[in-house]
Amino acid sequence: MIKPGWLIVRPPTGTKFQVLRRALHDQGLNTVCQSANCPNVGDCWSRGTATIMIMGSVCTRNCRFCAVKKGKVGETLDPSEPERIAIAIKKVGLKHVVLTSVDRDDLIDGGAGHFADCITALKQLRENIIIEALIPDFSGNTRCLKKIIDVNPDIIGHNIETTREFQALARDRRAGYNLSLEVLGKIKKICPSIRTKSSLMLGLGETEEMVINTLHDLRNVGVDMITLGQYLRPTIHHLEVKMYLPPDKFSEYKKKAMDLGFLSVVSGPLVRSSYSPRF
Structure with missing residues (x-):
């Protein structure tokens, strides 16, 4: 299926893009922008915005839409990562930081403690800084x-990804529609004042x-x-696009x-869960 013109993106450019790329590289940090082949990497980085992916680059889930590397066991957690993130963010002066991570089913707490440490460092x-945790x-x-929740990020996001009917096709069997709703509902129940966020990708046939x-x-879950x-x-090995929705x-x-x-x-063809925060 040929991509329509509204999905054409400009190549990465600009001073801010170069500064951010160098700062992240110098601290050995991963970004979902690169690992997931996000189409907005040029736009976001040129504006000095990025989503930091923590806890390594190997995900223990096998979702069929995602370009992130897969494995049964992830990388050893680096206790210096929270500090390295803080150094990079301070250097480039970002005001809205999105922290996300691979799934770490191989860890006892799924990496929640390490995730919290990264938020605390920021x-x-x-x-x-507005801190958004995409968990x-x-x-x-x-x-x-x-x-x-206890380290009080400004926003907690968890992506439901697709409609109920396409969950089994798109997501790892350990994930699921009801589980994602349960997670989002629990967050709101534990801390009603925290802002919660989710994301839908369209074009699978829904x-x-x-x-x-x-x-x-x-x-209904707040x-x-x-x-x-x-x-x-992302590649020919991933789920096919069934339709391109017009703007x-x-x-x-x-x-x-x-x-x-x-x-x-925030709704548009090139929108991603952490793209252009306007909250």
């Missing part, structure tokens, strides 16, 4: 979720009714923010989501 900079499901473990039902389900974007196939369809979904009561909706 908060200790005391530079009025895995931690198998729904309340104790693990509480480790993240109908409008499926999308609207998913938006309803997310609102999700405040939602992003909707076009699924783009006006994303605008339509944005209006429907706002009508449901989401506080913030």
Whole structure:
């Protein structure tokens, strides 16, 4: 299937892009921007925005849409990673930082403690940074979720990824629609004041009714923010794109989501879960 013109992106350029790339490289940090082949890497990095991927570059889940490396066991956690992240962020002066991670089912707490340490290191900079934690499901473990909540990030996100009907096709068998809703609901129940966020990728063959039902389900567990974007196939070994939604369809979904009561909706073909935060 040929990509339409609205999905063409410009190559990475700009001074900020170079400064951020060097700062991240100097500290040996991973970004989901590169590991997941994000189409917005040039745009975001040129504007001095990036999503840091912690706990290594190997994911223990095998989702069929994702370009991140897979393995049964991840890399050894580096206790210096929180400090290295803080050094890099301070150097480039970012004001909104998204921390995300691979899934680490090989660790007792799924890496929740390490994730919390990385958030704490950023908060200790005391530079009025908005910290967004885009977390895995931690198998729904309340104790693990509480480790993240207790260090008080400004936003906690967890991606439901697709509609109920396409979960088994797209996601690892250990993930799931109900589990993701449970995680998002638990976060809100434990800390009602924290802003929660999720994301939907479109183009797997879902109908409008499926999308609207998913938006309803997310609102019913208190999700405040939602992003909707076009699924783009990373390689021929990943799930095929069944349809490319035009920009006006994303605008339509944005209006429907706002009508449901989401506080913030970012919806467009190139939107990703951590792209252009406007919260």
